[in-house]
Amino acid sequence: MLYSILKDENRYYLNMHAECALHTYLNGFIEDERIKNTSRQKQGIYCRKINADIFEHIYSYPYENKSICIDFKKIEEITENNLVAFVTFIKKQFCAKGKNVYLLNVQKNILEKMNWGDKFQILEETDCIVSGRIGRGKATPQYDQLICEAEEAFREEFGRVVSECTDELNNTNEQHTSVPVYLSKYIDIKKMAESNAGFFRLCIYYLALQMMDKNIIKQECNQNKDISLFFHTMNGGYIAAQLAQLFNVDMVYLDHLGPLGSVHRKHFEKSIADDKNYIIVSDVICLGGEVGRARTIIEYCGGRVGGETCVVDIKTVQNREVDNRASLYTVSKTNNKIDYKIKTDLCAGCEMEGKCNE
Amino acid sequence: MNSAILLVSDIHYTDNKTKSQFWKGDENDYYQKWENFLLELQKNQKIKFKYLVVTGDIADTARKMEYEDFEEILKGLCNRLEIGIENILLVPGNHDIDRAKLTTYCDDNRISGNDAPNLYDIKLGNFKEFYKKILDNKNLEVSNALLDYIYIDEIDTYIVGLNSLAKEGHLDEHHVGYIDIKKLNGELDKFMVGKKASVFVATHHSFAVTGNRELATLKNADVVKKNLGLKEINTFIYGHHHTSESHLDIVGDGGELYRYIEIGSLGKILTNENGDAFTNRFSVAICKDNELDLHDYAYTAGDWLEVNDRKYLHKLQVRQTKQKTEPVSQVEELPKVDDDNEQKVIAKYSKEIVVNENNRFLIEHLKKDNNYKDGHFHWKDGRKTLGWINIPAFLGNIDILNRIKECIMGMHKMNFPNIQVAIGYGMEGNIIGSSLLDYWIENKVSYHLYPSVHKKDEHINREKSLWNEFNEFEKILLICDIMPTTTYLKEIIASDKALQKCSEFFVLALFYNKNLLDGDEQNGAEFPISIKRFALAEIDVPVCKLDKDECMICREGLKKIYEL
Known part of the structure; x- marks a missing residue:
């Protein structure tokens, strides 16, 4: 399965690092504990090498007659055998059919081994990284445009999935007890994860990258030793378990902070260590009540909150930006395609039986 | 000091250095390292290699020269380990067939290719000669189905060598493992007269599919297993696959238990399609009080090391017959699940809980601070x-x-490879299940998260529902932390129609407390669907024997797990 492949009307977009990072389960041939431990530090988000399995997935994908844009960002190593086979595949699948192939952010030493010669037209170049095109045609999109279009392809797909998994909430029985307000919509993260498991993994990968960009998680695997992921819901657990695999970090959870609003297990206090940072992992942050409670508990127990992360962040009030919060999708006054509304009994139209009527 | 059986297979001895690790003479590092390792193992583990079982492919092309060279090596090894010839069992493999000689013989005598498999003395002539030289002139009747046997005194068990080459000839279409069942039944009946000891069988070809190598399995494995089962033989030792994935299997409506001991290749230089090298392997079975402790060793980065991660069966009770699990039983009434009138069905509930043997790390972690608490707790x-x-x-x-x-990945392949749906049950089950998401996706298993039925008030319906396309699936794996009691399991199944409608239901728990499950097993027969249970580790935590009202701690609500 290819996790990262997306398409628009012009071309496919493929992110090699996402593929390596998301194929995390361990290779059955590694049996030596020492080798295994070393290899774990080079897995998940910290992987830099594309192995043969990933190429197999690339070769077996059912491509339509389109061009392709492949991003090699963060990839530092590909064996020569795999490169030879990859170039042969690209020539046969795309070049021979008159389609353009864009290779972005390729390390120069890797590109040299691909041996494209003058067929490779450079679009962007730094000391050791190069991006370019193989193919014909006058209108060539530039590097920045390709990156933007790839990001847009992801945003569009994510927006589509969010809309598909957002349902109307008309009945008070369906309202979640964890927030003391009426919500017009229910963003069903569980449905999103279950019906689009592969794509949702890609979302978690991008969330992980954002956490690194915001320095919530460190750039080097061994710098994360004092970091644990904290969660308190089933959906949070689903996301955290995968982030933990990507970052190779521990997890702490509380069952259950939200609806009951109580802490069941005092042993939890012992799980929070003074010298550790905790990143709170949620599915949707609405009013921030649960996250606030989690923050209080962690700090009360002596831990530090190193950041918050969620799939959907609802910005309810302006100028209340939370430091160190990474989210994949923001619903705000200016970006509210799903028409998300929060009401209380104090709003007009909500007086009767708690229904949120417009 | 415990006696041990050295289990070796697929040596593929040849003079071609690119094909076999084994070389005659002391200059051969590989062989010498192996022998040294065996001697060290005896010392460190306080064991004595008393028995040797070789499950075929001793030579690579079955030429006389290969056997002559290997004879010297094997005799030297047995001398140094002091293994008596009465304790050596050698079974031929498909590479022990002299195909060149067989082809020439058939051509010279105008014998049809279809008749070639019956020319036992020609095809296994060199092996027979080798056998004679190793075992002090002992004659091997190579056309028999039951070739030879050894008796393991310490565990009162015979290991019987079977001939799986009945249909092997020199033509490609004859490259198949097959046991002549008619011969086998007759010879086994004769062999077992007056014997009360347990019997294990050893062959070259496998009794179970490893990976996707279905063709490498005995063609008539099911029939042979059924026939052996009638004689209460359910333990199979074999090689051929070059891997060592020993495991238990519970099959059929009656829940027959089979135990497979797969021996890796000791000598073959192995690479896969990508050029990655496989490790060479051998196994050791240590005889302890009425059981065998199984250990795998692999040649990794120039050294022999014990490996556990691809091995799922580490301990074998000797006195264990095939009917360990209870048979199917009829039920009068199903547990009431909802208002729908469900049809009554036959229950298929296996009492057997298969425990992953590679669980030392769990037990070690359990011993660490605060990971286990004494006390009197009620859930x-x-x-x-x-x-x-x-x-x-x-x-x-x-x-x-x-x-x-890793353990679950191994158990999935071995025990429930055909599941379509995996469900992470409760907070804990969901953590385990979600961490395997890439694996589920790769294996086309749909993953779902499902909150604990005891927390139903804490979740809205959408969180509790199993996704609607679920109804199309038939085989479900439920992942949880502690193996639920049968009463609890019924509650879980009753909580959603999708769970009730599946045809097979597998439960996989991190821990299984046998005391917690004792006493409620009779309820098992009332399950509406087929249930098989697996655990990563078995624990022995005592339970409060008193009823809810009799137990003061429970009655007064003094200590409950959810409000510690």
Whole structure:
């Protein structure tokens, strides 16, 4: 399965690092504990090498007659055998059919081994990284445009999935007890994860990258030793378990902070260590009540909150930006395609039986 | 000092250095390292190699020269380990067939290719000669189905060597493992007269499919297993696959238990399609009080090391017959699940809980601070134990979680490869299940998260529902932290129609407390669907024997797990 492949009307977009990072389960041939431990530090988000399995997935994908844009960002190593086979595949699948192939952010030493010669037209170049095109045609999109279009392809797909998994909430029985307000919509993260498991993994990968960009998680695997992921819901657990695999970090959870609003297990206090940072992992942050409670508990127990992360962040009030919060999708006054509304009994139209009527 | 059986297979001895690790003479590092390792193993493990079983492919092309060279090596090894010839069992493999000689013989004598498999003395002539030289002139009747046997005194068990080459000839279409069942039944009946000891069988070809190598399995494995089962033989030792994936299997409506001991290749230089090298392997079975401790060793980075991660069967009870699990039984009434009038069905509930043997890491972690608490605890649903495991300390630790993940991947392949749906049950089950998401996706298993039925009030319907396309699936794996009691399991199944409608239901728990499950097993027969249970580790935590009202701690609500 290819996790990262997306398409628009012009071309496919493929992110090699996402593929390596998301194929995390361990290779059955590694049996030596020492080798295994070393290899774990080079897995998940910290992987830099594309192995043969990933190429197999690339070769077996059912491509339509389109061009392709492949991003090699963060990839530092590909064996020569795999490169030879990859170039042969690209020539046969795309070049021979008159389609353009864009290779972005390729390390120069890797590109040299691909041996494209003058067929490779450079679009962007730094000391050791190069991006370019193989193919014909006058209108060539530039590097920045390709990156933007790839990001847009992801945003569009994510927006589509969010809309598909957002349902109307008309009945008070369906309202979640964890927030003391009426919500017009229910963003069903569980449905999103279950019906689009592969794509949702890609979302978690991008969330992980954002956490690194915001320095919530460190750039080097061994710098994360004092970091644990904290969660308190089933959906949070689903996301955290995968982030933990990507970052190779521990997890702490509380069952259950939200609806009951109580802490069941005092042993939890012992799980929070003074010298550790905790990143709170949620599915949707609405009013921030649960996250606030989690923050209080962690700090009360002596831990530090190193950041918050969620799939959907609802910005309810302006100028209340939370430091160190990474989210994949923001619903705000200016970006509210799903028409998300929060009401209380104090709003007009909500007086009767708690229904949120417009 | 315990006696041990040295289990070796697929040596593929040849003079071609690119094909075999084995070389005659002391200059051969590989052989010398192996022998040294065996001698060290005897010393360190306080064992004595008393028995040797070789499950075929001793030579690579079955030429006389190959056997002559290997004879010297084998005799030297047995001398140094002091293994008596009465304790050596050699079984031929498909590479022990002299195909060149067989082809020439058939051509010279105008014998049809279809008749070639019956020319036992020609095809196995060189092996027979080798056998004679190793075992002090002992004659091997190579056309028999039952070739030879050894008796393992310490565990009162015979290991019987079977001939799986009945249909092997020199033509490509004859490259198949097959046991002549008619011959086998007659010879085994004769052999077993007056014998009360257990019997294990050893062949070259496998009795179970390893990986996707279906063709490498005995063609008539099912028939042979059925026939052997009638004689209470359910333990199979074999090689051929070059891997060592020993495991248990419970099959059929009656829940027959089979035990497979797969021996890796000791000598073959192995590479896969990508050029990655496989490790060479051998196994050791240590005889302890009425059981065998199985250990795998692999040649890794120039050294022999014990390996556990691809081995699923580490301990074998000797006095164990095939009917360990209870047979199917009829039920009068189904548990009431909802208002729908469900049809009554036959229950297929296996009492057997298959425990992953590669669980030392879980037990070690359990011993660490705060991971196990003594006390008198009652769960919300009335279950009561005199101890409690701090599960978050297991699932929150990424190294432990990764090892749990590896174990489950292995168990999936071996025990429930055809599941279509995996469900992470409760907070803990969901952590385990979610961490395997890439694996589920790769294996086309749909993954779902499902909250605990005891927390139904804490979740809205959407969170509790199993996704609607679920109804199309038939085989479900439920992942949880502690193996639920049968009463609890019924509650879980009754909580959603999708669970009730599946045809096979597998439950996989991190821990299984045998005391918690004792006593409620009779309820098992009432299950509406086929249930098979698996656990990564078995624990022995005592439970409160008193009823809810009799137990003061429970009655007065003094200590409950959910409000510690």
